[in-house]
Amino acid sequence: MNTEKELSTKNKWFKIRELIERVFKKTPDLSAILYVVGMRELGKAQTKYSKEEKVRLMHIATCRVLSTSGHYKLTGIDSNDWPVWELVEKLPNQDLLEQEMYLRHHIINYFEEEELI
Template sequence: MLDDATKAKWYRIVFDLKKQFGKKPDMNGLIFLIGVRELGQMREFAKHEKMDLMHIATCKLLSYEGYYKFEHIDEEGWPHYSLVQKPPFTDLMSQENRLRKLIVDYYEDNGLFEDMDQA
């Protein structure tokens, strides 16, 4: 369960992205956008690259809780993470709430709420 402050920040993210893209983003869309931001390349991506972007984002988000550790950026600019420990198995709602909290943490850590205020 998310606390009220985290919930409010989550809805702020969703509202801002809906305003920006014209539709409410789903979790996969949010994770993809974080992956693109982490890669730092704006271009068309092949299907396998899109899956890699989602993996990058998931690793980045779970690194906040110590499950993954950033290792390096390869010669093509792709970040690589290593698994420190497996996240615990939880039900879908708990997974969704964990990701929502971690996305809020990501926005805070990267100053993205401030960017939203300036837009």
């Protein structure tokens, strides 16, 4: 049986997916949501990214959302105007499902803090 908190989390995750789906016309998975957060954090109006840049965008997003728990800290901007993050607190040792749930929780917090949901 789902607790009220679990239902609230599921509803918020659904809202995030719905929001991104309205823009991109595709139901996003976790990677796609991280990609969108990364684009938002980069702040550059660019429609095409190389495969390497897409990976970097997802890394930026991961660092940004996990920074609220003190795992990462923004240390500057590189020569291409991309944010540089430093790991300051090791992430918890988790299995794959736990890692995904941990990221989802932080993504939900990000969307709430940014007043997107």
